[in-house]
Amino acid sequence: MAGLIKAPNHYSPYRDKARCRSRRDVVLQSMQRNEWLSETELQVELKQPIKAVGFTVSDTKAPYFIDYLTEQLKSLYPPEDLSSLGLSVYTTLDTQVQMAAEGALAKGLERLESSNPDLQRQAPEQKLQGAIVVMQPKTGHILAMVGGRNYSISQFNRITQARRQPGSAFKPFVYLSALAKFTPTTLLSNDPKSYTVDGKLWEPKNFEPVTEYTVSVKNALKKSYNLATVDLAMKIGLDQIVDMTSKFHFSTPLKPYPSLALGAFEVIPLELARAYCVFAAEGVQPFPLSLKGVVDEHDNILEQTHLNIERLIPPAEAFIMTAMLQSVVNEGTARSLKWRGVSWPVAGKTGTTNDFRDAWFVGYTSDILALVWVGFDNGDTIAATGAAAALPIWADLMNAIPQYRSETEFKAPQGVEKILVCSVTGLIAVDNCPEPAEVYFLAGHTPAEPCALHAKGGIAAKIIESLKDVIDEDDR
Amino acid sequence: MKTRPMQIVALVLLAVLLAGCPKPILKWEPAEAEETTPSEAAAEENPRAAAALQLTGQGRRLLEERKPDKAIHALEQAVSLDPTNGQNYYYLSEAWLMKGSAPQAKEFNHLAEIHLKEDNEWMIRVAQQADRIAELEK
Numbered sequence: 001m002a003g004l005i006k007a008p009n010h011y012s013p014y015r016d017k018a019r020c021r022s023r024r025d026v027v028l029q030s031m032q033r034n035e036w037l038s039e040t041e042l043q044v045e046l047k048q049p050i051k052a053v054g055f056t057v058s059d060t061k062a063p064y065f066i067d068y069l070t071e072q073l074k075s076l077y078p079p080e081d082l083s084s085l086g087l088s089v090y091t092t093l094d095t096q097v098q099m100a101a102e103g104a105l106a107k108g109l110e111r112l113e114s115s116n117p118d119l120q121r122q123a124p125e126q127k128l129q130g131a132i133v134v135m136q137p138k139t140g141h142i143l144a145m146v147g148g149r150n151y152s153i154s155q156f157n158r159i160t161q162a163r164r165q166p167g168s169a170f171k172p173f174v175y176l177s178a179l180a181k182f183t184p185t186t187l188l189s190n191d192p193k194s195y196t197v198d199g200k201l202w203e204p205k206n207f208e209p210v211t212e213y214t215v216s217v218k219n220a221l222k223k224s225y226n227l228a229t230v231d232l233a234m235k236i237g238l239d240q241i242v243d244m245t246s247k248f249h250f251s252t253p254l255k256p257y258p259s260l261a262l263g264a265f266e267v268i269p270l271e272l273a274r275a276y277c278v279f280a281a282e283g284v285q286p287f288p289l290s291l292k293g294v295v296d297e298h299d300n301i302l303e304q305t306h307l308n309i310e311r312l313i314p315p316a317e318a319f320i321m322t323a324m325l326q327s328v329v330n331e332g333t334a335r336s337l338k339w340r341g342v343s344w345p346v347a348g349k350t351g352t353t354n355d356f357r358d359a360w361f362v363g364y365t366s367d368i369l370a371l372v373w374v375g376f377d378n379g380d381t382i383a384a385t386g387a388a389a390a391l392p393i394w395a396d397l398m399n400a401i402p403q404y405r406s407e408t409e410f411k412a413p414q415g416v417e418k419i420l421v422c423s424v425t426g427l428i429a430v431d432n433c434p435e436p437a438e439v440y441f442l443a444g445h446t447p448a449e450p451c452a453l454h455a456k457g458g459i460a461a462k463i464i465e466s467l468k469d470v471i472d473e474d475d476r
Numbered sequence: 477m478k479t480r481p482m483q484i485v486a487l488v489l490l491a492v493l494l495a496g497c498p499k500p501i502l503k504w505e506p507a508e509a510e511e512t513t514p515s516e517a518a519a520e521e522n523p524r525a526a527a528a529l530q531l532t533g534q535g536r537r538l539l540e541e542r543k544p545d546k547a548i549h550a551l552e553q554a555v556s557l558d559p560t561n562g563q564n565y566y567y568l569s570e571a572w573l574m575k576g577s578a579p580q581a582k583e584f585n586h587l588a589e590i591h592l593k594e595d596n597e598w599m600i601r602v603a604q605q606a607d608r609i610a611e612l613e614k
Contacts, residue, residue: 092556138559138587139552282590284583293549304545307552307568309583315590367559403524406560413590 003027013052021050062098064147064157065091069290076294076303086297092141092289100400101132101144101370108393109149112374116383124153128382130374130390131158132397133270137277137369139307140286143404158373159273163252163266168224168333169351169360169386170263170272172279172321175221175229177244178236179317183445184218184324185426188228188235195230195258202258204230207352207385216426218439221324222332224350226262233261247312248275248285263351273362273371279325279347280364282413283318284309316415316442322347323440326410333387334361340395344407348394350386357381359389363398365405370394415443422451430455528558535567544574562591562598569605578612585609 003023004011013020025046032042060066069091073082081087109130113119121127127149134144147157156162191213194203204226212219220228233241238256245254250272254265270288278285287308294303325347328334333350348363359374359382372390375382382389398405412418418440422433427447429436432454441447531554538547548571554564569584585605592598 136556136559139556141556282587284587304549306548306580307555309587311583311586408560414593 013050017050061095062093063151065093065145067157068160072291088295090292092292094143097134097401097404098144100397101134101146104393104396105130105132105146107396112389119382129158129377131269132370132372133159133273134370135273135277137280137364140289142288142290159269163268164358165353166263166267166272166360167351167353167358168263169349169362171221171229172325172349173245174233174241174261176321177241178232179320182217183441184439185216185421187214187216187426188220189231190215190225190228192227197257218324218327222327224333229261230258269371269373273369276362276364277369278312279318279321280369282315283311283313285312315413319413319416320440320442322410325349334391336387336391337395340392341399342395345409350391352385355381356383359384359386361386361390361394363394366408366410367406368404370397416440417443417446419446421447422454425451425453427451525558528554528561532564539567539570544571547571562588565591566602573608578609581609
C-alpha cells in the first residue's frame with residue numbers, strides 16, 4: 001500500500017504485477033534499513049508473491065452517470081485539473097432514485113432469467129441487459145442513470161451510447177403528428193394492407209390477430225395496433241412525421257419509410273426519454289442536465305449550468321397526448337401497472353421490437369419520468385414484450401420512491417375540451433349509446449354531431465325497438 | 477401658505493387622473509402579499525414542496541437585492557423540488573430579464589403562464605412581465 005501511493009495506476013498489481021512487486025520490494029528494503037524489519041523477515045517477505053484482492057473496476061456510486069458527467073467535464077477542464085484542483089462538482093443525481101433504479105433493474109432482470117431459462121447466459125458479458133434513466137421532465141435533471149447491468153463487466157452505457165429500435169414506444173410521435181387533422185375519435189382502418197417500399201412489398205401485422213377492423217385513433221394507440229398506426233401514418237404523410245420528430249432533437253436519422261411509424265429506426269434511449277418529457281412538461285422540451293455546477297476549493301463558482309428549455313408543441317397538444325397515453329396505462333397494453341401497485345395517474349407507452357429483441361416502457365407522472373429498456377447487446381430475442389419485461393421494472397422503481405411523485409392528476413390546459421362520446425361512432429353520445437366515454441379534444445376539434453346510430457330513430461335504436469317488440473310478443 | 481380652493485380641486489383632479497393611469501410596467505416590484513414561508517403542517521405533509529417554498533422566498537429576496545445569478549441558483553433548486561409551482565418560473569423569468577436575456581425570460585414566462593393560469597392576480601403580473609420581455613426584445 002505504501003508503495004502504491006506514489007503512483008497508484010503505474011504500480012497497480014492489476015496493470016503490471018512485476019512492476020508492482022519491484023516497487024513493494026523497494027518499500028520492504030527501506031523498512032529493513034530503518035530497522036522496522038529484521039534481515040530474516042525481509043527475506044521471508046521478499047519471497048511472497050503479489051496477491052491482489054478481488055478486482056472491481058469501480059465502487060463508485062452511479063458509475064454510468066459519473067462516466068457521462070466526466071465526458072462533459074472533460075470539455076470544460078483538462079483531466080489533470082479535474083484530479084488535482086480540488087474542485088467540487090455538483091450534479092443532478094439523486095442517490096435515492098439511483099439506488100431504487102439499480103435495485104429495480106437487478107431484480108427485474110433476475111426475475112426474467114428465472115422465469116425463462118432460455119435467457120440465461122454463462123458468459124458475464126453476454127448476459128441479459130437492461131438500462132434505466134429517470135428524469136424530471138420539467139427541468140431535464142437526470143435523477144438516475146443505470147447504463148447496464150454490471151459496470152465492472154461492461155462500461156458501455158446503454159442509455160447514452162446504445163442505438164436501439166424503439167418499436168411501439170415511437171408511436172406517440174406519429175399520433176402527435178396527426179393531431180392537426182385527426183381527433184382521438186377519428187376512425188382508422190385496422191385491416192391488413194401491403195405497402196411497396198423501395199420496390200419491395202411490406203406487409204405490417206398486428207402483434208396478435210384482432211377482429212376490430214375499424215378502430216379509433218385513441219384505441220389504436222391504447223392497444224398499440226400496428227396496422228391502424230401505419231394507416232394513420234400514410235394518411236398524415238411520412239414527411240410530416242419526419243418533420244415533427246426532427247423537432248425533438250433525435251440525433252439518429254429518421255427516414256420517411258412506412259416502418260418509421262412502427263419505430264423501426266434506431267434511437268438513443270436518453271433522446272427518447274427527453275422526447276417524452278415534452279408530453280409531461282406542457283409541450284416544453286428540457287435539455288438533459290447532469291451537471292449543476294463546479295466550485296473551486298475557495299467556494300468560487302467556476303461553472304453553473306442553467307435550466308435550458310425549448311417550447312416545441314402547444315400545451316393543449318401535449319395534454320391530448322398525455323390523455324391518450326394515460327388510456328394506455330388505464331385500459332391498454334400497460335394496464336398491468338394497476339396490479340403492480342401503481343394506482344396514481346401515470347401516462348406511458350410500451351414498446352416491443354421484431355422478434356422481441358427490445359422491450360421498452362416509458363412512463364411519467366406530472367413530475368417524474370422513467371425509461372426502462374431490456375434486451376441483449378447482440379440482439380438475441382428476449383421472448384417477452386415491453387409490458388412483460390420492462391414495465392414491471394418501472395413499477396418496482398416507482399413504488400420505491402413515493403416521495404418523488406406527487407400523485408396528482410395531469411392538469412388540462414386551456415385549449416382542450418372534454419366531451420362524452422359514443423364508443424362506437426366517436427360522435428357526441430346520446431342516451432342509447434353503449435359505454436359512452438369521456439374524451440379530451442383540442443378546442444374546435446370536438447365532434448359536431450350527436451350519434452346518429454344510437455339516436456331515437458337511428459338504425460341501432462330501431463333494431464333494439466324491434467327486439468323489444470319480439471320479446472314482448474313472446475311474453476304474451 | 478394658504479391654499480386656494482381651485483388649487484385643491486386641481487390637486488384632487490390630478491390625483492384621480494394618476495390613479496386611473498396604468499402602473500409603469502418596465503420596473504419589477506416584488507408583491508407584498510406573497511407568502512413563501514411554509515407552515516410546519518405543510519412542511520410535515522410535503523417536505524420537498526416546503527423546502528421548495530423556502531427556496532422560492534430566497535430567490536425572490538435575491539431578486540430584490542438585484543442578484544440574478546444567485547436568484548437563478550435558488551429558484552432552479554426550487555423548481556427541481558417542486559416543478560408545479562408557477563411562481564418559480566415567474567421569478568426565473570424575472571431573473572433572466574434582469575440579466576438581459578429575453579429568450580430565456582420568454583420561455584419561463586410561458587411556463588409561468590401555464591402554471592398560474594388559475595390565479596388572476598398572478599396572471600396580471602405574468603402578462604406585465606410578457607410586456608417587459610417584449611420591450612427588451614425591441
